[in-house]
Amino acid sequence: MGLLAFLKTQFVVHLLIGFVFVVSGLIINSIQLCTLVLWPVNKQLYRRLNCRLAYSLWSQLVMLLEWWSCTECTLFTDQATVGHFGKEHVVIILNHNFEIDFLCGWTMCERFGVLGSSKVLAKRELLYVPLIGWTWYFLEIVFCKRKWEEDRDAVIKGLRRLADYPEYVWFLLYCEGTRFTEKKHRVSMEVAASKGLPVLKYHLLPRTKGFTTAVQCLRGTVAAVYDVTLNFRGNKNPSLLGILYGKKYEADMCVRRFPLEEIPLDEKEAAQWLHKLYQEKVTPGPFEDPALPHWSAGPPGSPQAS
Numbered sequence: 001m002g003l004l005a006f007l008k009t010q011f012v013v014h015l016l017i018g019f020v021f022v023v024s025g026l027i028i029n030s031i032q033l034c035t036l037v038l039w040p041v042n043k044q045l046y047r048r049l050n051c052r053l054a055y056s057l058w059s060q061l062v063m064l065l066e067w068w069s070c071t072e073c074t075l076f077t078d079q080a081t082v083g084h085f086g087k088e089h090v091v092i093i094l095n096h097n098f099e100i101d102f103l104c105g106w107t108m109c110e111r112f113g114v115l116g117s118s119k120v121l122a123k124r125e126l127l128y129v130p131l132i133g134w135t136w137y138f139l140e141i142v143f144c145k146r147k148w149e150e151d152r153d154a155v156i157k158g159l160r161r162l163a164d165y166p167e168y169v170w171f172l173l174y175c176e177g178t179r180f181t182e183k184k185h186r187v188s189m190e191v192a193a194s195k196g197l198p199v200l201k202y203h204l205l206p207r208t209k210g211f212t213t214a215v216q217c218l219r220g221t222v223a224a225v226y227d228v229t230l231n232f233r234g235n236k237n238p239s240l241l242g243i244l245y246g247k248k249y250e251a252d253m254c255v256r257r258f259p260l261e262e263i264p265l266d267e268k269e270a271a272q273w274l275h276k277l278y279q280e281k282v283t284p285g286p287f288e289d290p291a292l293p294h295w296s297a298g299p300p301g302s303p304q305a306s
Contacts, residue, residue, distance in 0.1 A: 008068065008246030017244070021060055025131035028053050032138040044166045050138045051167050055116035057135055062110045065103045069243045073107050077255040081226075084257060086112035088223040089165075091214055092172045093274075094230060095203055095281070097180040099239045101230050102172075104251050109170055117167035121155070121174075121210050146177070148209050155210070159217035171222070173214060175206035175274065198279050206278050208271035215263050215270055225263060227256040229281055 007013050032053055038046040065071050094105060109115040120136075124143040127133045136143075142158035144151040162169060178184060180203065188204040197205065215225070232238055233250040242249070264270045 005246065008244075014244055017064070021057075022131065024060070025057050025135070028057050029131065029134045029138075032135065035138070044164075047140075047166055051116035053116075054135050054139055057131070058106055058115050058118075059110060061103060062106050062115065064243055065100070065107055069246050069248055071238075071243070071249045071251065073104050073251045073253060075108060075253050075255060077257070081255060081257040084224065086114055086168060089169045089218070089221050090171065090224050090226050091211075091218065091222055092170055092226045092228055093175055093211070093277070094172060094228045095180070096174040096176050096178065097202075098230065098232065098237065099179075100243060100249075103240075103243070104230055104253060105172060105228070108253065114168050114170045117165070118170045118172065119162070120172040121214070144210070152213075155213055156217055159214055162218065163221045165221075169222075170226075171214065171218070173210055175208070175211055175278070176204035177207045178204070180204055197275060200278055200281075203278050203281060206274050208274050211274050212267045212270045215260065216265075216267070219260060219265075222260055224260055225258045227258065227277055227281070229254045 032050055035046050035049050035053075038049070065073075092105070094101060098104075106115055106118065109118045117139075119139070119141055121142050121144060122136060124145045127137060127143050140158065140161060142155055144155055162171070176188075184204060189199050192199060192205045215222075230251060230253050233252065236249055238247070238249045238251075264273055
């Protein structure tokens with residue numbers, strides 16, 4: 001075992017990493033609090049500053065994934081889609097099967113210059129989580145309670161507020177609502193059967209309200225929807241603890257781009273479109289279609305076509 005590999009297993013090193021993250025996070029949150037005075041004077045300057053402050057915090061987690069654990073994230077898509085990355089506002093639909101799927105998403109955001117301005121539809125409980133939730137508050141993240149009757153007005157207001165955002169936004173949606181487990185999948189498929197919907201082998205039944213509302217509110221701002229499916233090679237189930245211990249994983253991300261004009265305007269038809277998307281979603285396993293060029297996000301250097 002080399003010296004670096006040994007250090008990655010030591011609790012005192014993990015403690016130091018956590019200490020740096022917490023202290024720097026509190027400093028960043030304090031600076032963000034001070035930037036509130038800019039909101040009534042120059043809202044766009046406030047937003048740009050907070051995007052960069054958020055980047056300073058999120059990039060530490062991306063560093064753990066890419067440089068500390070040397071995890072490789074390989075992106076499979078077509079050349080035309082890659083040409084749009086980091087150059088448009090988008091809604092991203094990502095499967096929620098793994099503990100670190102958000103880190104892989106952030107890695108791709110960092111590679112294409114939108115890490116600081118990335119957004120998510122998050123559970124309201126996360127708002128009160130120090131560092132993460134507080135940073136999201138200053139980034140105008142949309143929070144919800146998962147009760148549509150109570151969430152509707154707040155979600156619509158939050159989404160419409162992003163219409164004039166000065167940085168390109170990648171807005172992440174976990175349409176399944178929760179992380180995949182066998183128990184949740186069994187219950188979800190019982191619901192699907194009761195609604196006459198096809199059984200999904202690798203995904204939970206998508207919740208359509210968040211998606212249809214996001215598409216309706218961001219139409220005219222968002223240019224496309226990215227359907228992203230993430231899987232880890234070797235049937236591994238990665239964890240944050242594994243990343244902290246320097247364990248290397250190999251992730252594959254398959255991306256399909258759908259121009260927003262292809263999403264139906266009608267809410268019911270948009271919901272049906274989402275259900276069909278999940279029925280077509282690629283299954284877990286390495287994406288080895290030779291027709292798809294792929295880009296690796298991992299140290300060192302920028303993504304390069306392989």
